[in-house]
Amino acid sequence: MHPAFSVVFFTTATGAGYGLLALLGVLGGFQIIPPDFWLGFIGMGLALGLIVAGLLSSTGHLGRPERAWRAFSQWRSSWLSREGVASVITFIPAGLFGIGWVFLGKTDGWAGIAGSLAAIGAIITVCTTGMIYASLKPIAQWHSRFTLPGYLIFSAMTGSVLLNALLQGFALGSKILLVASALLTLLGWGWKLATWRYNDRLEISTNANTATGLAGGTVRSLEWPHTEENYLLKEMGFRIARKHSARLRQITQVLAFVLPLGLLAIVFALPWPLAALLSVLAAAIQFAGMLVERWLFFAEAKHTVTLYYGR
């Protein structure tokens, strides 16, 4: 599948944003994090900023973005529509929670309830994003039991590493959050390795025989219907060389998992402000790594239409 940057950035940014929002909603709402103005302003600003930037980026993928409002109508059948609805509804408790925290200095009572609702909305929205991909049968690498948990794990992972950077920046870092974000990064790494291992061993029953209805023997593409690449090949016939794929998988592992883990381990032993600096660095590097991971998620996904082209 063609890795459109608008969609790669969208899923990575909203994943991190919703992860951070969910953590702020729960930890803020239950008074585990103090209702500090600047912490709320920057934290909620970062979470909602990532979400809004991601959602705006996703409209860059549309052919007719001015009609995007129509996408809220088909939530009965469409995961994309459900994602749109869930993302907009989540803004309501998230906005109330942000107002309570930043402008009223209040994160308990109704603001606390709004925080919890925002966290639930964030989790639901990430689930709908994952299901958009997991529900697509023509793409075996996505239509697997690894996709939905992957989106949730990576959202929690990037969100917790971001929250750690934020709290360390305010000298409010906690060892528990540090351990949690390191463990989530470890979990993300393991999940990604397991996903790649599963995809590499995937035995897909759909082949050129079933695609053409020609039973038995071999079916070899002799001639394409067109001389130039068409929409199908540009959008779904994207191919990545095996050696590039292997190198990018290494880059993903180093940036998204290994370096953040190493930096978070060092943060344990460092005082503020060095701890804050390395925590921010860990979050930034991980975000870059997740962009590579999401690019590969698309580039390595093979659509059944490529079978018609002998690919």
Next chain:
Amino acid sequence: MTCLPSQSGKKLGLVIDLDTCVGCQACVTACKEWNTGGHMAPLTDIDPYGGHVDGVWFNRVHAYEHTTEMGGRTVNFPRSCLHCETPACVTVCPTGASYKRASDGIVLIDEDKCIGCKLCSWACPYGAREFDTDVGVMKKCTLCVDRIYNDNLAEEDRVPACVAACPTSARHFGDLGDPLSAVSQLVAERGGVDLMPELGYRPTNKYLPPRAHTTRAASVAAPALEPVRAEGGFLGWVDRMLSN
């Protein structure tokens, strides 16, 4: 609504005979000609005379080499929308632009509602949907909905343009929901198949596989003629005279 309608039982579709298709591309050009002025018009061409020709087509004819233990052969393979019974392209649509008609099962797009998110083309395993980059919306085969019900056309012309154009009658149009229809009987008789049945889209269109190799016809790789054994009688005399 992109939820699938409860069907009336009528399932209009195509039956494509891979045995007789000669790959002439007449259906491709007839489709383009009709539909660039039809329901989903225009079928935009990008840079049609340049070096990077691209454009929207509803029907594409591939050529394959199918090799089995019985030998090999070329199979021409027209590919277009199969008007599936459970089309994921419809249910994934977030806007309601994609829909399946309850009355006859035709899968269509309302161009005015399409936001061009392209998700339907990802959900179609057959590559039936093509994005029009110029208009910014998705386009697909309409089963010539503007021909088959068109009272302004003579009755024999109320078939999809691709069917009307086929010089070898490799394309058949009819109601596949009616087991007594000519197309349904053709499918039953010739063992028509679904494409990618394992994905569960339940396509309406069927493909008739090429007929089995026959041993009746002379093989092009037949051994050289062997000398005729000398016979007696008149023919033997003729043979001896001619052999001298």
